[in-house]
Amino acid sequence: xxxxxxxxxxxxxxxxxxxxxxxxxxxxxxxxxxxxxxxxxxxxxxxxxxxxxxxxxxxxxxxxxxxxxxxxxxxxxxxxxxxxxxxxxxxxxxxxxxxxxxxxxxxxxxxxxxxxxxxxxxxxxxxx
Amino acid sequence: xxxxxxxxxxxxxxxxxxxxxxxxxxxxxxxxxxxxxxxxxxxxxxxxxxxxxxxxxxxxxxxxxxxxxxxxxxxxxxxxxxxxxxxxxxxxxxxxxxxxxxxxxxxxxxxxxxxxxxxxxxxxxxxxxxxxxxxxxxxxxxxxxxxxxxxxxxxxxxxxxxxxxxxxxxxxxxxxxxxxxxxxxxxxxxxxxxxxxxxxxxxxxxxxxxxxxxxxxxxxxxxxxxxxxxxxxxxxxxxxxxxxxxxxxxxxxxxxxxxxxxxxxxxxxxxxxxxxxxxxxxxxxxxxxxxxxxxxxxxxxxxxxxxxxxxxxxxxxxxxxxxxxxxxxxxxxxxxxxxxxxxxxxxxxxxxxxxxxxxxxxxxxxxxxxxxxxxxxxxxxx
Numbered sequence: 001x002x003x004x005x006x007x008x009x010x011x012x013x014x015x016x017x018x019x020x021x022x023x024x025x026x027x028x029x030x031x032x033x034x035x036x037x038x039x040x041x042x043x044x045x046x047x048x049x050x051x052x053x054x055x056x057x058x059x060x061x062x063x064x065x066x067x068x069x070x071x072x073x074x075x076x077x078x079x080x081x082x083x084x085x086x087x088x089x090x091x092x093x094x095x096x097x098x099x100x101x102x103x104x105x106x107x108x109x110x111x112x113x114x115x116x117x118x119x120x121x122x123x124x125x126x127x128x
Numbered sequence: 129x130x131x132x133x134x135x136x137x138x139x140x141x142x143x144x145x146x147x148x149x150x151x152x153x154x155x156x157x158x159x160x161x162x163x164x165x166x167x168x169x170x171x172x173x174x175x176x177x178x179x180x181x182x183x184x185x186x187x188x189x190x191x192x193x194x195x196x197x198x199x200x201x202x203x204x205x206x207x208x209x210x211x212x213x214x215x216x217x218x219x220x221x222x223x224x225x226x227x228x229x230x231x232x233x234x235x236x237x238x239x240x241x242x243x244x245x246x247x248x249x250x251x252x253x254x255x256x257x258x259x260x261x262x263x264x265x266x267x268x269x270x271x272x273x274x275x276x277x278x279x280x281x282x283x284x285x286x287x288x289x290x291x292x293x294x295x296x297x298x299x300x301x302x303x304x305x306x307x308x309x310x311x312x313x314x315x316x317x318x319x320x321x322x323x324x325x326x327x328x329x330x331x332x333x334x335x336x337x338x339x340x341x342x343x344x345x346x347x348x349x350x351x352x353x354x355x356x357x358x359x360x361x362x363x364x365x366x367x368x369x370x371x372x373x374x375x376x377x378x379x380x381x382x383x384x385x386x387x388x389x390x391x392x393x394x395x396x397x398x399x400x401x402x403x404x405x406x407x408x409x410x411x412x413x414x415x416x417x418x419x420x421x422x423x424x425x426x427x428x429x430x431x432x433x434x435x436x437x438x439x440x441x442x443x444x445x446x447x448x449x450x451x452x453x454x455x456x457x458x459x460x461x462x463x464x465x466x467x468x469x470x471x472x473x474x475x476x477x478x479x480x481x482x483x484x485x486x487x488x489x490x491x492x493x494x495x496x497x498x499x500x501x502x503x504x505x506x507x508x509x510x
Contacts, residue, residue: 040168042463043439065462
């Protein structure tokens with residue numbers, strides 16, 4: 001059974017986005033379903049802090065021994081933080097995908113963008 | 129074509145895998161454990177202690193009769209008649225064009241009243257084809273071909289601690305026999321499984337680059353043997369191990385996988401398996417004329433090992449480039465868990481096959497540097 005926290009938003013590409021803070025910044029990562037399907041993550045490539053990303057564009061990749069998967073930007077905005085801990089310990093994505101295994105923090109260009117993402121029940125239907 | 133649409137078959141150990149929480153994958157028409165917990169942990173267990181594999185999807189075809197050796201000399205590319213009883217040999221079955229139908233392990237067993245005996249072990253997905261092909265080629269030879277795949281399970285213990293684990297299931301009187309078994313040999317060995325005696329064919333073979341054993345066991349005894357090995361391995365940190373780590377282990381050991389490196393379109397000489405083709409045999413064999421022509425002509429492309437200079441890995445079918453021009457294709461590739469850098473097998477134009485040659489692999493539109501290296505990538509310390 002895949003873990004799908006109720007308080008997050010999701011994409012069909014198996015990313016999660018947390019609620020925005022007071023500055024309109026969101027934290028995001030890949031879902032429990034995605035990490036399980038990928039297998040043990042050995043390398044993560046992510047955009048640099050300060051770069052702009054556009055929703056639905058490929059902005060990085062997550063590589064396991066078995067396969068490689070693109071990271072699609074779930075929202076548009078400016079990358080304000082990158083999870084540096086993944087450089088030395090990419091397995092955090094497997095052990096704690098919604099916590100210490102987060103990927104990026106993005107300052108939303110459109111604060112309303114989260115409304116277009118999937119709710120937890122909608123995402124749960126996707127991964128069945 | 130029915131095999132492609134039917135539900136994948138279950139091995140006799142399917143329920144054991146379910147109980148251990150395995151995730152499954154359809155491989156060669158069989159529902160096989162991909163991993164139990166973490167494929168990396170399973171990989172490292174085989175390199176450092178031991179792993180337990182269910183390989184019951186592999187085929188088992190018995191060749192028996194006065195002309196068994198002569199028949200295999202004709203049906204396969206190697207000279208199987210000169211293999212000693214108790215020893216094993218790696219070989220290929222080719223078609224008349226020299227294309228590879230499958231790669232095989234063949235065990236020669238002691239002769240009995242029926243004649244000489246060989247056990248041929250094809251890959252899962254090819255087993256029905258190989259069994260049918262052997263049966264067809266047997267016409268005119270005094271042999272019987274028996275496909276025992278459906279009744280036979282195969283369990284492997286692989287890793288530096290596999291001997292000590294195995295000895296726990298073998299009476300003291302046979303410890304020396306097991307310890308002294310040579311690589312690529314096999315013997316009937318008395319096991320004690322769940323308190324009962326069981327005579328099983330034990331082989332010192334594997335597909336991981338480590339010391340290890342493969343045990344052929346009737347389906348009815350597979351579950352009790354599997355659980356006895358799990359228990360015996362507990363103190364040695366043995367883990368049940370799935371196909372995901374089997375693939376990363378064999379790739380580090382530079383071993384080809386049928387469907388990736390080997391196919392009907394691949395030449396044994398291009399694949400670096402020229403030594404397996406016995407053109408010195410004084411008899412004809414299927415594919416001989418085509419293989420002689422291939423050897424005469426030389427290889428336009430060769431299978432090589434590639435080592436990534438960066439961290440991103442090449443994967444099957446990614447183009448290999450030199451100065452922006454495509455000179456080959458990756459057949460298998462991934463980040464090596466043991467070595468810590470990306471490794472790959474690839475066919476490249478022969479002029480770029482020399483170790484030390486710098487090439488690039490097109491990683492989804494972005495070329496990254498790789499170097500041709502000697503195979504295997506990983507060799508265990510003896």
